[in-house]
Amino acid sequence: MGRSHRRAKSFMRINCPHCGGKAAITSRHPQTKTAVNLYCHCRNVASCGATFVYCLALSHTINPPVNVTAQLAATIIRALPAEERAKLRGMVDL
Numbered sequence: 001m002g003r004s005h006r007r008a009k010s011f012m013r014i015n016c017p018h019c020g021g022k023a024a025i026t027s028r029h030p031q032t033k034t035a036v037n038l039y040c041h042c043r044n045v046a047s048c049g050a051t052f053v054y055c056l057a058l059s060h061t062i063n064p065p066v067n068v069t070a071q072l073a074a075t076i077i078r079a080l081p082a083e084e085r086a087k088l089r090g091m092v093d094l
């Protein structure tokens, strides 16, 4: 009987930079709050078996957190002259 593993599906697939085969992440070592080194082992053990490290780092934010967006909107609205704020109230449900 084969082994069965219930593993969480990962969005990340690592391929070996040497043979192109699948690799497993064996450990994670955070470098900063937004960067981590991923220690990997090529699963193509018979003909490769290389070990290597990938660096995973945050590139940029696409949408800021909701509270940041609200704070930005409030800052912009407060900077408007009173008449512009009144116009804005007519445009949106404030």
Ligand SMILES: [Zn+2]
Pocket (backbone or CB within 6 Å): 016, 017, 018, 019, 020, 021, 042, 043, 044, 048, 049, 050
């Ligand atoms: Zn390999």
